[in-house]
Amino acid sequence: GAGVSQSPSNKVTEKGKDVELRCDPISGHTALYWYRQRLGQGLEFLIYFQGNSAPDKSGLPSDRFSAERTGESVSTLTIQRTQQEDSAVYLCASSPTPVDTQYFGPGTRLTVL
Amino acid sequence: AQKITQTQPGMFVQEKEAVTLDCTYDTSDPSYGLFWYKQPSSGEMIFLIYQGSYDQQNATEGRYSLNFQKARKSANLVISASQLGDSAMYFCAMREGRDNYGQNFVFGPGTRLSVLP
Numbered sequence: 001g002a003g004v005s006q007s008p009s010n011k012v013t014e015k016g017k018d019v020e021l022r023c024d025p026i027s028g029h030t031a032l033y034w035y036r037q038r039l040g041q042g043l044e045f046l047i048y049f050q051g052n053s054a055p056d057k058s059g060l061p062s063d064r065f066s067a068e069r070t071g072e073s074v075s076t077l078t079i080q081r082t083q084q085e086d087s088a089v090y091l092c093a094s095s096p097t098p099v100d101t102q103y104f105g106p107g108t109r110l111t112v113l
Numbered sequence: 114a115q116k117i118t119q120t121q122p123g124m125f126v127q128e129k130e131a132v133t134l135d136c137t138y139d140t141s142d143p144s145y146g147l148f149w150y151k152q153p154s155s156g157e158m159i160f161l162i163y164q165g166s167y168d169q170q171n172a173t174e175g176r177y178s179l180n181f182q183k184a185r186k187s188a189n190l191v192i193s194a195s196q197l198g199d200s201a202m203y204f205c206a207m208r209e210g211r212d213n214y215g216q217n218f219v220f221g222p223g224t225r226l227s228v229l230p
Contacts, residue, residue, distance in 0.1 A: 033218070035220075042220045042221060042222045043158075043204070043220040045219070091158060099146075099208075101148065101160050104150075105157070106155070106157045
């Protein structure tokens with residue numbers, strides 16, 4: 001079946017603009033995760049959704065970052081008033097349950113000029 | 114303190130030889146899971162292998178095996194018969210407790226493996 005998909009694959013924006021990143025998890029996966037990966041670095045946890053429970057937002061770096069997910073479907077990560085330090089690859093992952101392996105999408109490369 | 118340590122920023126291995134990528138972890142939770150992911154230059158994260166803290170035997174998946182030494186808190190990845198396509202970043206990750214939620218799932222800084230022809 002289809003894997004996790006993300007769009008756009010690349011996004012270039014100007015400082016101060018808002019951006020919206022999309023993640024389509026694997027069908028039936030209840031858990032969805034967003035991570036940020038700066039160039040040459042490891043993954044930083046941003047936010048976690050599990051079913052209809054309240055999301056775990058403890059990794060969001062500032063109030064400019066927000067994310068939504070409707071049920072067990074698509075999620076969007078929104079970054080308002082982008083800054084140059086937001087430039088990174090944003091990775092989305094999903095898993096069938098919270099204890100299963102996470103499967104990652106190809107990521108969105110965000111460049112803030 | 115770092116939860117996951119990968120002490121080798123970069124490794125080289127000759128094609129067809131075996132290579133071990135180191136990973137040590139820190140947790141006081143008796144229930145945890147250890148994962149290895151591969152990230153080629155294309156950027157996607159590919160799941161390789163999983164080891165549960167209560168698993169009695171070391172995990173194996175094809176050419177990948179996990180050398181799990183619980184007392185030493187190490188979970189080294191062994192790749193046998195290296196191939197040119199194995200050149201990538203490799204990340205060790207840990208889930209503390211039973212759930213993947215939030216900060217309970219952490220990644221190490223990664224090791225860049227280069228396979229030489």
